[in-house]
Amino acid sequence: MGVKESKQFLLFHHHPILLHTLRVFETHPEVEEIVVVTRENEIGRVKQLIAQDGLMKVKQVVAGGKERQESVYRGLTCLTTEWVLVHDAVRPFVSHASISRLLTTARMHGAAILAVPVKDTVKQVDQAGIVEMTPDRSRLWAVQTPQAFRTQILLEAHEQASGQEAAATDDSMLVEQLGIDVRVVEGEYTNIKLTTPDDLIVAEAIYQIRQS
Numbered sequence: 001m002g003v004k005e006s007k008q009f010l011l012f013h014h015h016p017i018l019l020h021t022l023r024v025f026e027t028h029p030e031v032e033e034i035v036v037v038t039r040e041n042e043i044g045r046v047k048q049l050i051a052q053d054g055l056m057k058v059k060q061v062v063a064g065g066k067e068r069q070e071s072v073y074r075g076l077t078c079l080t081t082e083w084v085l086v087h088d089a090v091r092p093f094v095s096h097a098s099i100s101r102l103l104t105t106a107r108m109h110g111a112a113i114l115a116v117p118v119k120d121t122v123k124q125v126d127q128a129g130i131v132e133m134t135p136d137r138s139r140l141w142a143v144q145t146p147q148a149f150r151t152q153i154l155l156e157a158h159e160q161a162s163g164q165e166a167a168a169t170d171d172s173m174l175v176e177q178l179g180i181d182v183r184v185v186e187g188e189y190t191n192i193k194l195t196t197p198d199d200l201i202v203a204e205a206i207y208q209i210r211q212s
Helices: 017-026 040-053 068-076 096-109 151-161 171-177 197-211
Strands: 034-038 058-063 083-086 111-117 131-133 141-150 183-186
Touching: 017 034, 017 040, 017 096, 034 040, 034 068, 040 058, 058 068, 068 083, 068 151, 083 096, 083 151, 096 111, 096 141, 096 183, 111 171, 141 151, 141 171, 151 171
Parallel strands: 034 058, 111 183
Antiparallel strands: 083 141, 111 141
8 A cells, every 4th residue: 555554543534444344244134243353462452452442253353473374363363253254454445245144155065266257368487587388267266355264164274384385375275275165256356455556446436336
């Protein structure tokens, strides 16, 4: 974002992005408990925001690790639910309908992810900037969060991957390594991750459309 502030604390319509995201899950009838994983020096700030907003489903705020993978594992060990949704704090526009579809598929198969078909042609490029190949776009999907799993499956996947040199960029990669099929559930293009200033412009448009 080009600012010193962590993205999840940036204000969007007078409230931190984190709170917009948490409210989606707080108000979803199938969500029983929420664990927030954050930097150790941000725990107090997050707890204060949660208390001020009156969020009742957030049961714990815990310190993450050096990498995303370790952070997710620390959050998993705090859960008591049979099923888990892993979600990015800066994706505040995921809909209840998408979450419900995802949970339905996960309960049927054990693991499911939200994704949308890729709109653009994608090139695989080497380090010299030369195109190596053009994958078939019809088979490419852009992955979103949340991702849903039986909690025990994801715990096992993380424990098996512990100590590996290469960290996974998402949790479904670890589950795939167990030999478990991960089902794709079509999400929505509005479920964007707010990572650049341009994303905030799109976020404002999404917000205004939903308000109207």
